[in-house]
Every structure is written in structure tokens, then in C-alpha cells.
Amino acid sequence: MQRIGVFVCHCGSNIAATVDVKAVAEAAKHESGVVFSADYQYMCSESGQDLIKDMIKEHKLTGIVVCSCSPRMHENTFCKAAAAGGLNPYMVEIANIREQCSWIHKDMPSATAKAIVLVRSAIAKVTLNAPLTAGTSPVTKRALVIGGGIAGIQTALDIADAGFEVDIVEKEPTIGGKMAQIDKTFPTLDCAACILTPKMVEAAQNDKIRIFSYSEVSAVKGFVGNFTVTIKRKARYVKEDLCTGCGLCTEKCPQKKVPNEFNLGLDNRRAIYIPFAQAIPKIATIDPDYCTMLKSGKCGVCSKVCSAGAIDYQAKDEFIDVNYGAIVAATGFNPIKVDKYDEFAYAQSPDVVTSLEYERLMNAAGPTGGTLLRPSDRTHPHTIVFVQCVGSRESEDSTKCGKSYCSKICCMYTAKHAMLTREKYPDTDVYVFYIDVRTPGKSFDEFYRRAVEQYGVHYIKGMVGKVTPEGGKLKVQASDLIAGKQLHIDADMVVLAAAIEPDKTARPLATLLTASMDTNDFFTEAHPKLRPVESPTAGVFLSGACQGPKDIPETVAQAGAAASKVIGLLAKDHLVCNPCVANANEMLCSGCSQCEKVCPYGAITYSYKEFRMPDRTTKLRLVASVNAAVCQGCGACTVTCPSGAMDLKGFSNKQIMAEVDAICK
């Protein structure tokens, strides 16, 4: 017979304000098997946990029910307390009377009645709990970082620094990401390349780091500590080990009309190219969409000029399998497409640019060599209008492609652009139209005020209504909300601070990793405050803007945090496995192999076993057995099994039925 203890938490007033905790504790006393029931202010506090330990000993409890917050919050805490009291940690059940009761119901009688039902159902379940022992699984001491931007590079460097091997998978031919395209960084105005490229070199030279550039993750198998990842190494038609990065081929290639994505199509590159001078690895890549040799079999210039013999037109995509203990997603962001915003005439005039394009126009390594020139006629612009929040902070029901969230970085980089423009070209008039200026960061507000006060940038609260290209100018119609009047500005250039969105590769990657995403396709963290760099999927961590809009300092901080979580995981030799796994009752198993087919992990195998029959003969029968180290405990097999031989420890058929009965009573 079970001896159950029930502990009802007040959680200060979080539970006690809407649930009559004393009545719940009293009601629990009358349930069968309950020998102790009490309420307490804060069960998760040290004294609350001590109460659990003491009562387990005093009343010789065989199982406990804690009525408190969600098990996602404190189940572990109470399991540990129970273990410290000498009880098997799996003899604990949580009745979630906070998130799923007191916080959602306002009326005390109905909330209390519901809490009693929830407690009753937890008691019914714990009565059928069996002590479980967790097994262990080994940890592969190698980490994978997906994405080679500043987030991925920093994460990899920090992991390698702790002595663990780490691989970076980057889909582009070079690492560096968005930061490589940026000219200067706020609020210190140091040049992005000067602080990023040494890190890229450091990553390339670190013997613990392997960089798979021009590669993608195509399959992920396994679980925390034991992932097997299939990496697709896209054919770059250049042998990586032979190419010296001399760049002769990129000068001789006759196909000159390829939009240069590194400069956002503001100029052209060749069909064989190295994205930028400091690219890592500095290896040429052939763009199969434009290469005449690959398309029609006629050309071969690059092969002729390459003295290293690195060109290989026959190259094929390669797939390699690598084992990892932990995976970090660092897939980053992209500005949204702004063509849909007809009012800003982005598609109509080349002089309407996005902020990232403006960044390239300001960059000394950019298409104009750092001289600010209008893309249309390559003249110097005298009036520039910046429009903030293009696609950010839009109402949910908007028909545009906008986002409801604040993209966070636009206020600051627009201030930076405005300031740099005024500094380089003091004869330029700079207008910034904003909804709010948001500068919550160290030295951020000072930076913005400098743009206004020292550099004389015209900040105007209001939105631009329409941009009309007319006679080589851009007629900007806008409203000044503070002065309460309409403005007409003849601008030479309009710069749109486009909202940022997660990279398009993030969604399919999340599916491969079984990591969850929010409605905007940002990765969800395990807990928004307490576990901000872990995904809810064990062994998968988050770094940088793939989790939410971030500036560079925040990205680097999060990258370091993710790395420290990875190091914490890889430092362990073994991980404790979830003991709530499936098990087959061999006496009931008919050997139909249905469960083997539905198991997503291949944890079920079939083998012949000898059974003693009632007539004292022996018989060989095919029966299922579950590999506890591989089983993840989803329970798919338990429902598939036609004879009821499969059951899931911790969530057995009997336990769930008992919960159903208790709720429906």
C-alpha cells in the first residue's frame, strides 16, 4: 500500500489568492493512500524542501504530490528534495495549480474546485508510479555551430578555448555573416572589418575549429550528447586544398554580369568569385547559375589560368556524417524585402536604398570605394531622408510583409548613418523620420543625442507617406507630428531602415533539430528569462539574432553564454538519460513488429527468446525489446501495440487512465 504525502504551495499569493490552499490540503487528506497533507508558503524554498525531506522520513512516505507551479518550473527541485529525503525521485508528481489554475481563474470557488480535481488526479497517478533508475549515455566531445557570422564565430572560439573541438557550418562561401558587410559599428564607430576579420582569422587558425564553408546541415539524428549530423558540402567546383586564393580566376572570368550579393546587387562580380578580400576560407567558388562552362560546356578560362589546378568542373555535392555532443544554432537574420512598400518607391528608383545597401555605399571596400554616390547617376547626394521602422512595429492585421516586433537595431544604425554622412559630407542635409527613438543600451542615448546636437541631423517625429521619383529627385511627402504639419522634401536619396527577420534557413533547420520557433520564426528559448540561450530541445543552444533581434555586443554576449552552456555539457563524460522509456512485456508481445516501424529513433529491436510453455516445453518466440539508451520516451509504440505489450514508464496506460478517472469522477 502506498503512503502518499501531499504538499500544497501558496506561492506567496500567486496561488493562495485564488485557490483556497487549506481546503485543497484538507480535501487531499480524504483521498485513498494519503497519510499526510499540508500547505506551506513557498514549497520551493529551502525550508519547504526540508519539510518534504522530513515528512518523507517521519511518515515513511512512498510517494509525494506537490501542488505548485508548472512541473516545467520546479519538478526537478522537488525530485531532488525527495531524493534527499530517501525517496526515489520518480515517486514525485506535480499538480500544476498555478499556471493552469490560479493564474487563469479569477473566481475562488471554481479555482479551488479545479485545484482539488488536479490534486486528486496527481494522487491517482503517483499511487501507480514505480521507482525508476536513470541510466547514462556517453557524450561526444565535439560541438557543431550552424552559422558563421559573428555569433557563430564567437561561440566556436569560446568553445575551442575551453579545449573542445568545434565545427562551423556556413552556407555562404565565407564566414563573417552580416557583420562583414557593415561599415562602422555603433556606438563607438570602430570599423566592423577591423574587429571582425581578426576573429575570422583566429577561428581559421585555431586547430580545434574546423570550418565547413559553402555547406548546409541536411539531416540531424540522435539526441543530446549523441547527435549525428549529415553535412552537405555543396559543390564549389574548386578544390579547397589546392586553391591558393590568388584571385586570378576571378579577374579573368569572362562572365562579368553576376549581381554581387555581398554588395547587395549594387555592383557585379564574376561567375567565379571570392566574396570579399578578407574572406575565410579564401577560396574561389564557381556560381553554377552563371558559369558558362557548367551551363553549356564552353569556356574553361578559369581552369586555364589556375596554376594550382584547383578547378574541378565535375565536382558533386558531398555528404559527410559527423558526431556531435551539442549543436548551436546561429543562423542570424536578414533585412526584409521592401519591394511591397509601394509608397517608398523602392522598386521604382535605384536611389531608394535599404540601410544595409547604404552601409555598402559608405564602405571603403564597397561598390563606390567609400564615396557616397547616388546609385542612379553616381552624383553626390545633398539631401538624404532616412525612414525608420519600415516593416517593424506593424499592426498584426497589416496586409504588408511587415513584422509586429521592434527590430531593435534600426534606431541606432540610422543615427550612425546620419552621423557618418554629416561628418564626411557636412554640406548634406540629413532628415530622419521616426515613430520613437529607442536607445536602450550603454552609451546609446548619448550617441543619438550627439547625432542631433553635434552633427545637426534633423530628427522629425512622423512617418513618410509617399516617395515619388520625379526629375531625378525623390519627392518625399511626410508629416511632422510635433509641428502638426505636412512636409515636402526634395531628396536625392531615401534610406529605408528595413525590419529584420530570421534567416530563411532557420525554419527548416528548426524542423531538423526539433527545436521550437515562435510565430515570427525566431528560435524559442527554454525559458525567456532563466534559460535564454538554450532551446527547449536538450543539447540545442541558441546564439545571436536567430533568437531575436540583437546588436553586436548582445550577440557576442549571447554567443559566449551559449558557448559556456555547451562547454558545461561537453565537460561531462556521461549524461543521465530519461528513465521514462518504453518497455515491452514479453509475455504479451506477439512479435508483430508494428512498434519497430513507428519508432522514430530505431530503439526497438526484435529477437528470438526462449519461453517456457505451461506444458513444460520450451518455445522460441520473436519478441520486441527496447534500447533504453536510445528510446526518448515519446510513447508512439505504446499506442501502436495491438496487444498492449508496450508501455511507457512514468506515463503508463494505467497511470493515464487513473488520471482520466480522477478528473471525470
Added chain:
Amino acid sequence: MQMNDNTFRPKIVAFCCNWCSYAGADLAGTNRLNYPADVKIIRVPCSCRVNPTFVLRAFGRGADGVIICGCHPGDCHYTSGNYYARRRMTLLFSMLDYLGIERERTRVEWVSAAEGAKFAQTMNSFVETVTKLGKNKRLEDLRCKK
């Protein structure tokens, strides 16, 4: 749960998968999004753990509505569990039709860990539907009443 004899309150059993929908329900709580207290949640590791017999058992024991919530298709923590759940429940629906239990009393919904609002909204609409249908009397004879 019978509040008083005049107003009918349905008994609703909600099976929620641990990774998405249970977390979504927690989020509804964290955001203080109200839904009726008639909904009682049973946590299961995955929607594919829900045996159709659990649903039948609930109806047999007096539940007026059963809802199964899992991760969105493609987002299952165990890769494919919710697809199994969807298929099994589709079969169960035709059996429930055969038993004469109104189709609206059973529902399968996908609620992610980020969709607290959707969880509350789903529960509100489900409770409303079941309340309109009234007491489930079809399997009453099978109930084991003490």
C-alpha cells in the same frame, strides 16, 4: 463539475504534449489569459502517447468533451509523433460517430509553446461548443459509478 444545479458545467479532459501544448498552457497562465475551469489538463510526453482508448475511457467515465493538443505538424519534438496522433484520432472520430457521440465533443488542435493566446482561445471555444451540446449521455450506461 457541477457548480450549482441550474447551470451545466461540462467536464473537459485535455491531453497536452509536454513540449508544445503543455508549455503553451503554461504560457496562457503566465500571461493570465482566462479560460473556463472546466478544462483539466493531463500531461503526456507527446500527442502520440494518447491512446484512443483514453478518449473512450474519458467519455465512459462522464467526460463531456476531450481535446488533444500537440505540436504543429513538422514541429514535433519526436519528429513524427503528432502525425501518428492525427491519423489515430481521425480513425477514432469515425468510431465515435458510430457510437453516436457528437463529432464536436472531440478535437485535435496544434498549439505551440509560444501560443498561450491560442491555447486560451481554443479552450474557450471548445468549452463553449461542448456547453451548447450539453451533457454527454451516450456512454452513460458504461459508467462505473460508485
